[in-house]
Amino acid sequence: AVVSTQSTGQQWLVPVTVVTQSRDTPQTYLLEGREGQIVLEGARPGDWIKVNPKQIGLFRVKYSDDLLKRLLPAVKNQALGAADRLGIQQDLFALAKAGYSSTANLLTLMGSYGTERNYVVLSSINANLADLGSLFNHLPCYEQFKAMRRKIFSPILSEVGWEKKDTDGHTDALLRNMLIGTLGHSGDTEVIEKCREMFKLHSKEVDNGAGKLIPADIRGSVYSTVRNSGGGDEYEELLKLFKNTDLHEERDRIQRVLGCGPDAELRGKTLDFALSDAVRSNDTPFVIAGVAKAGWEGREQTWAFVKNNYPIFLERYAGGFLFQRLVQTTCASFVDMDKYKDVEKFFSENKAPSAERAIKQSLEGIKLRCSWLQRDGEAVAQWFKDHGF
Numbered sequence: 359a360v361v362s363t364q365s366t367g368q369q370w371l372v373p374v375t376v377v378t379q380s381r382d383t384p385q386t387y388l389l390e391g392r393e394g395q396i397v398l399e400g401a402r403p404g405d406w407i408k409v410n411p412k413q414i415g416l417f418r419v420k421y422s423d424d425l426l427k428r429l430l431p432a433v434k435n436q437a438l439g440a441a442d443r444l445g446i447q448q449d450l451f452a453l454a455k456a457g458y459s460s461t462a463n464l465l466t467l468m469g470s471y472g473t474e475r476n477y478v479v480l481s482s483i484n485a486n487l488a489d490l491g492s493l494f495n496h497l498p499c500y501e502q503f504k505a506m507r508r509k510i511f512s513p514i515l516s517e518v519g520w521e522k523k524d525t526d527g528h529t530d531a532l533l534r535n536m537l538i539g540t541l542g543h544s545g546d547t548e549v550i551e552k553c554r555e556m557f558k559l560h561s562k563e564v565d566n567g568a569g570k571l572i573p574a575d576i577r578g579s580v581y582s583t584v585r586n587s588g589g590g591d592e593y594e595e596l597l598k599l600f601k602n603t604d605l606h607e608e609r610d611r612i613q614r615v616l617g618c619g620p621d622a623e624l625r626g627k628t629l630d631f632a633l634s635d636a637v638r639s640n641d642t643p644f645v646i647a648g649v650a651k652a653g654w655e656g657r658e659q660t661w662a663f664v665k666n667n668y669p670i671f672l673e674r675y676a677g678g679f680l681f682q683r684l685v686q687t688t689c690a691s692f693v694d695m696d697k698y699k700d701v702e703k704f705f706s707e708n709k710a711p712s713a714e715r716a717i718k719q720s721l722e723g724i725k726l727r728c729s730w731l732q733r734d735g736e737a738v739a740q741w742f743k744d745h746g747f
Contacts, residue, residue: 372417379405379432406432413445420453426463433470440476447471447479451486454734455726461490461734462741465506469745472510477529477536480514484540492691493731494738496654502742504544509747511537512546520552522573531575538576542583543618553583561595564602577608582615586652593624600636610644613637617649617656625649625656629663633670643680647687657691661701664688668708682716689720693731698724 372389374396381400398407406428409419421429429446432438438446450467453459468487474480487507494500515537518530541549557580562569572580584592593616600612617628631637632645650660664671664684675681689701698721705717 373415374409375411375415377408377411378402379407379428379437384411404428406437408432408438408442408446410445412439412441413448418449418452419445420449420459423463426450426467430467430470433467434473436473440479443471443474443476444479444482447483447486451489455489455730457729457733460737461730462737464490465738465741465745468510469506472513475514475517475533477533480511480533481536483510484536488540492651493693493727494735496693497735497739499739499742501545502739502747505747506742506745507544508541508546511540511544512549515541515549520576522575535576535579539579539582542579543586550583550587553580554587556580557584557592557595561599564599578611578615581611582618585615586618586620588619589621590624593619593621593627610641613641613645614648617645618652620652620655622655622659625652625659626663629660633667639674640680643675643684643687646684650687650691654693657688658697660688661692661697665704672708672710676710677712681710682713685710685713685716686720689717690723691727692724693727695724695728698728 369392373386374389375384375386376396376398377384378398378401380402381398385396385399387394387396401407407425408429409421410417429438433443433446436443447464447467450459450464454461454464468483471479471483474483491500491503491507494503515534518534518537520534520538522531522534538549538553542553556570556572559569560572560577560580563571581596585596596612596616600609603609613631616631617625619625628649629646632642632649637645646660646664649656649663671681671684675684689697692698692701701717701724702721710717
């Protein structure tokens, strides 16, 4: 959100709760000023210390390097509960993004989640890593970043498996789908080959009943992986599946992944497809968003397309939330101040009152990401080298 930077001078009384390795009974203190000291009863030297257990307090927690290092084993062996494992990385991600902590420390922390099996925790880590990936995907260290994702998530998929189990709960299906998609887009060759085999059998089953359908709960990730790793043949097969089904759920799965591949010509074809009669007008922004997520090339290609077809989008969506979404998915992920100037100039010349807030948020996001990369880019590249990626 766009917020004021002016201080009102007001201070809140903040209850701060702490647990330690030696004492899991919460100890609560009232922070009455900007600073304060807490004496931890029963704590021993070297104990890990968790501030804000169960994430009840509405504040972020920044740990010193030493205190963060002590927490890593508690994350890995799950001595901390799921809410705390979730909260530690969420806090550190937010602090790193805002410039209050090191992204290298964040990567070190995320490397401790290889034993994690809680879907909510892993989903948050995956989303934050995806945000980091969009920051680095135009840099040489992006390949090392993908290797890190494979190291975290590949053992988890091996345990969860590809097939639904009788003991699965609702989140197991969600986790399986997420893992396949993430590993497929991270260059995991085993996952890619498995997805391609499943896709071929799926196509045969649809054509003549001589194959096997992909289970619906992982179909989107399999489609996405096949499209991202494939070329024109896979693209045309997906279009064929799109045209031969009347189910909107299936059509939506396909149209959202058509633009995620590395081929610029096929991405351009997808952008044109998004404005065709084959796609519902309410679905068009989501098809375009799929292209925008295809790395820095996809972002630039999408932005150029939106500018060239701006009158169409304005006529279709002005005044609605879809126009705001189109602006944010197209612009907010740039990591280039020249693009900031381009976006700012374009919307100063092409007014969109209903999307004014989305435009401001997108411009603020570009600035934040540029600062983030400038601040931590070299340290992150060095971190990957130091950790053997």
